[in-house]
Amino acid sequence: MKTRPNYLAGIGAFMWLAIVAVPLYVMLSATFQTRAEFGDNGPLSLPASFTLQNYVDAVSSGFGLYFLNTVIVTAGVVGIVLLLVPPLSYAIVRSQSRAASAIFRLFLLGLAIPAQAVIVPVFYLINTVGLYDNLLGVILPTAAFALPICTIILSGTMRDITPELYEAMAMDGATPARAFLRLVLPLSKGGLSTIAVFSALQAWNGFLFPLILTQSESTRVVTLGLFNFQTQFGINIPGLLAAVTLSMVPVLLVYLFARRALVQGLMGAGGK
Amino acid sequence: MTTTLAPRRRPARPGGTNEVRPAGRGGSSVGRPGFVWALPASIFFALFALVPLLAVAVLSFTSWSGLGDPKFVGLKNWEALFDDPVMLQSLWLSLLFIVLGIVTQTPLSILLGVWAAGNQRNRAILSAIYFVPLLLSSAAISVLWRALLDPNFGIPGQLSWLFGDGNVLGTQTGAIAVLIFVGMWQFTPFHTLIYQGAARQIPSVLYQAASIDGAGTVRQFFSITLPQLKNSIVTSVILMVVGGLTTFETVLILTNGGPGTSTTITAFHMYQEAFRRFDFGTGSAIALVLVVISTAISFAVVRLSGYDKMRSSLEGL
Structure with a gap:
């Protein structure tokens, strides 16, 4: 390792810290000021008073419901991902059939498909099956687009299980299903939590599918709620920023407690 | 983190071909899952990604307003697209966004990534803060x-x-500058992460040898670090190209494509044609253009870097 400090990079790193942190600080400080004070003093001033009114406003203008909807979408997406990806990765890593390797290539290719590219047919499909303006209609395509990256992440974890362990299971006469339940799943816990956290992040932050596939207030998710707030009361900046802050809290909590899983997922997302 | 960062030198082949045992070491196909295990996920993915991809090609030859059934109209949408000045402009704007994104984010994220790869404790804490924008939704950021x-x-x-x-946001230059800056704010952490992972894998022996030869930090950076990061630079740039091509929320929320149409990039133009003018045929044609461009870029990269290398860099990151 290098022993001499790299001053140039160090200075750059601290400047970048300011660029990242100052807007977040301005956001937080604005949410605790009254609208009048924020308007008078400007965003860069230090707050002189303290109020929680902006958060009350944000919640009372429907944000609670949006949160609930987003939680439902996120839970649905994570559920589907955890149901579908482990057997797929197991087949990719262990099956000897040509079909399994073709499927893996297909999912690699799937990484390159942008959601925008297929949004019109997906809209048509969801309309046809009667799921328009239904949270399930958001969950299904969101989960489908989380599959490629989750498959690549989990297959990577499952490859680290040594062949000797499988052989020991096979020696005992274990079926593939038994090996999957008793050996593969317990040894892939790290990968499973990574794909759970990562697909949750994608669902929580999703915007395009809810924008196109939902319409009414009762199915609105948080990201759409923010967009709507902006056009609706864009002039009440502290209230708007309180809503933005609320939308970030769950993700930041997960980051605090599951940082490793999140960062691993993001690094795996190198293909996205 | 160390396990995922470990280089995967062995060719990681799907289908378990790298796990075939030498003859005589026990039945290799005993207890192996059939490809049936892969079917549920594959069918689900095909339904929402692969079939729509084919459908978008078909829809681009139809006229459909969202009500009733699409009607076949031949090349009409495509002819209209070639005569559409906003479409042509949107392609140039997308190119401009991609180039400016690469120029602003690449040097910064290399510098930050290499710096964050050091073992000092304060760097770990700072990098934890750096990554925050990456976790936030594009909607919240915009x-x-x-x-x-x-x-x-x-x-x-x-x-x-x-x-x-x-x-x-009232002028074209200002609006473009804001979009580029916000893109930088949002995505530099991601590319920093790529370079941080790659920089950690550079053997320290190289730096020790260079130190003995009297090379300073700057010299070491240009003669060792940068060449060693070559693969990561390729990966990162590709992701910027694909990401830039599909930027959507930021444009919708920050500029709404304006002032006028001066920040209407191709992905946003597609949204407007399909979901604001309810001309789903033209929208599909634009979507197909996006697919073709991003696939062409992906193939170009696969040809440049080699398929297996590409795959192992995806896994090993």
Whole structure:
């Protein structure tokens, strides 16, 4: 390792810290000021008073419901991902059939498909099956687009299980299903939590599918709620920023407690 | 983190071909799952991604307003697209966004990534803060910056020496600059992460040898670090190209494609044609253009870097 400090990079790193942190600080400080004070003093001033009114406003203008909807979408997406990806990765890593390797290539290719590219047919499909303006209609395509990256992440974890362990299971006469339940799943816990956290992040932050596939207030998710707030009361900046802050809290909590899983997922997302 | 960062030198082949045992070491196919295990996920993915991809090609030859059934109209949408000045402009704008994104983010994220790869404790804490923008939704980020840049109540009003009349998003140059800056704010952490992982894998022996030869930090950076990061630079640039091509929320929320059509990039133009003018045929044609361009870029990269290398860099990151 290098022993001499790299001053140039160090200075750059601290400047970048300011660029990242100052807007977040301005956001937080604005949410605790009254609208009048924020308007008078400007965003860069230090707050002189303290109020929680902006958060009350944000919640009372429907944000609670949006949160609930987003939680439902996120839970649905994570559920589907955890149901579908482990057997797929197991087949990719262990099956000897040509079909399994073709499927893996297909999912690699799937990484390159942008959601925008297929949004019109997906809209048509969801309309046809009667799921328009239904949270399930958001969950299904969101989960489908989380599959490629989750498959690549989990297959990577499952490859680290040594062949000797499988052989020991096979020696005992274990079926593939038994090996999957008793050996593969317990040894892939790290990968499973990574794909759970990562697909949750994608669902929580999703915007395009809810924008196109939902319409009414009762199915609105948080990201759409923010967009709507902006056009609706864009002039009440502290209230708007309180809503933005609320939308970030769950993700930041997960980051605090599951940082490793999140960062691993993001690094795996190198293909996205 | 160390396990995922470990280089995967062995060719990782799907289908378990790398796990075939030498003859005589026990039945290799005993207890192996059939490809049936892969079917549920594959069918699900095909339904929402692969079939729509084919359908978008079909829809681009139809006229459909969202009601009733699509009607076949031949090449009409495509002819209209070639005559559409906004479409042509949107392609140039997308190119401009991609180039400016690469130029602003690459040097910064290399510098930060290499710096963050050091073992010092303060660097770990700082990098934890760096990654925060990466976790936030594009919607939240765009709404945040739109509020911060509000002409009346935002930062420009307070720093008029820097922002002039304060209506930053009111001119094309200003709007493009804001979109590029917000893109940088949001995505530099991601590319930093790529370079941080890659820089950690550079053998320290190289630096020790260079030190003995009397090379300084700057010299070491240009003669060792940069060449060693070559593969990561390729990966990162590709992701910027694909990401730039599909930027959507930021444009919708920050500029709504404007002023006028001056920030209407191709992905946003597609959204407008399909979901604001309810011309789903033209929207599908534009979507197909996006697919073709991003696939062409992906193939170009696969040809440049080699398929297996590409795959192992995806896994090993």
